[in-house]
Amino acid sequence: MASIRKISLGVLIGLLSISNVAVYAQKEKKAKSVVPATTTGLQNREYWCDLLYKIASPVIFNLANSTLKQNMPVEVPPGQKQDFFKKVTYLEAVGRTMAGVAPWLALPDDVTKEGKMRKELRTALLKGIANAVDPNNPDYLNFRTESQPIVDAAYMAQAFLRAPKALWEPLDSLTKKRIAQEFKALRTRTGAYNNWLLFAGINEAFLMTIGEQADPVRIEFARRKILEWYQGDGWYSDGPSLSIDYYNSYVIHPMLVDFFKVLTDKRRLNVEEYDKAVKRMVRYSEFSERIISPEGTYPPMGRSVTYRTAAFQALGQVALMEKLPEQIEPAQVRCALTAVMHRMYDQGQNFDRNGWLILGFCGSQPMIADGYTSTGSLYMATLGFLPLGLPADNKFWTDPATDWTSKKAWNGQPFKKDYHVDY
Known part of the structure; x- marks a missing residue:
């Protein structure tokens, strides 16, 4: 039964990718691509930096100025009311943005344009984090009610784990104490029986790293269930049932690896279990690279x-860890992701007039937003920029432009055949 599941899942992903390519290939005959001609890796990096700065700065600078709740719009799906979302959307925006910018902000200061951008964002974010946990501040964020804060505290925790020297250590002692109190307050609630278990687990793991007493039950339950839900060939189900979506990338692989890294460092997990989690994420990353069409689209x-x-x-994250599979060159990942970013963001249709993200996939498409989605939710988009944590002289950025797998395949070039794996 397991082998049938592997085969059917692989076939489905392949069909989705082929269909996606075919549709856009037809469109390309009629419309000029928005993806620019080949550029250097450093030009790609400048584009990524400018784009991440554009996405993240409204959240970070408003939080630093205590104007996040005042200025951030709260767009909700049709038929939904703002009242509930205003309790949770601001922490969503902050936690998710932090997790995406953390590797980039962890790089050392320098006098380049990029270095100045990083320093500006990091300085503002440190001020904003203090505001977020100050009960007397207008932007005091809600960790205390509703279940949703369990999720977005977890992304904040992931940011601290990804950039401890940049985002945790510089905080003053009172702010650190307040953060610990807010995280411990999350224990009064539970969430869904799926990827949410990881959120509770990594929140406890973060507390462990800052010298607080962690809840071993939440940690062990998350570890056991996620491993039980592994389906094979790099895919986890999201809870007991398999879902064909991007939650293996939104949450499961990156957060599980970061969670297991803490447990391994604290001698709560053997290194072999961590290494297996990494290998599974590496395998999943092969699918991610292959579904990017020659035109920079994906299903x-x-x-x-x-x-x-x-x-x-x-x-x-696999690129950031410099663990890409041997047959995937860092430059082809850079070029593929750059093409996706150009496709998705260059027309400006994903932002409102003040620079906030809007509900949709590629434009204003509020009808496709799930019932739990609001403006703050959208800042998960920053998680696609993790390779900016690699310095500018890393080969990810310096190697010549390289075609990615689907571009090679559809242009008649040799490319690696794909087979399932058993770990």
Whole structure:
């Protein structure tokens, strides 16, 4: 039965990718691509930096100025009311943005344009984090009610784990104490029986790293269930049932690997289990790279497609860890992701007039937003930018432009055959 599941899943993903390519190939005959001609890796990096700065800065600068709740719009799906979302959407925006920018902000200061951008964002974010946990601040964020904060505290925790020297250590002692209190307050609630278990687990793991007493039950339950839900060939089900969507990238692989890294460092998990989680994420990243069409599109399938470039968090994290499979060159990942970003963001249709992300996949498409989605949710998109944590002199950025797998395949070039794996 397991082998049948592997085969059917692989066939489905392949058909989706082929269909996606065919549709856009027809469109390309009629419309000029928005993807520019070949550029250098450093030009690609400048584009990524400018785009991430554009996406993240409204959240970070408003939080630093105590004007996030005042200025951030709260767009909700048709038929939904804003009242509930205003309790949770601001922490969503902050936690998710932090997790996406953390590797980039962890790079050392320098005098380049990019270095100045990083320093500006990091300085503002540190001020904003203090505001977020200050009960007397207008932008004091809600960790205390509703279940949703379990999720977005977890992305904040992931940011601290990804960039401890940049985002945790510089905080003053009172802010650190307040953050710990807010995280411990999350224990009064539970969430869904699916990827949410990882959120509770990584929140506890983060507390462990800052010297607080962690809840071993939440940690062990998350570890056991996620491993039980592994389906094979790099895919986890999201809970007991398999879902064909991007949650393996939005949450499961990156957060499980970061979670297991803490447990391994704290001698709560053997290194072999961590290594297996990494190998599975590497395998999943092969699928992620292959579904990017020659034109820089990918299938808008499953839940939460409004998270946009977060669909490639796992691929980006594997690149950031410099663990790409041997047959995937760093430059081909850079070029593929750059093509996706140009396709999705260059027309400006994903932002309102003040620079906030809007509900949709590629434009204003509020009808496709899930019932749990609001403006803050959309900042998952920053998770697609993790390779910016690699310095500018890394081969990811310096190697010559290289075609990615689907571009090679559809242009008659040699490309690697794909087979399932058993780990």
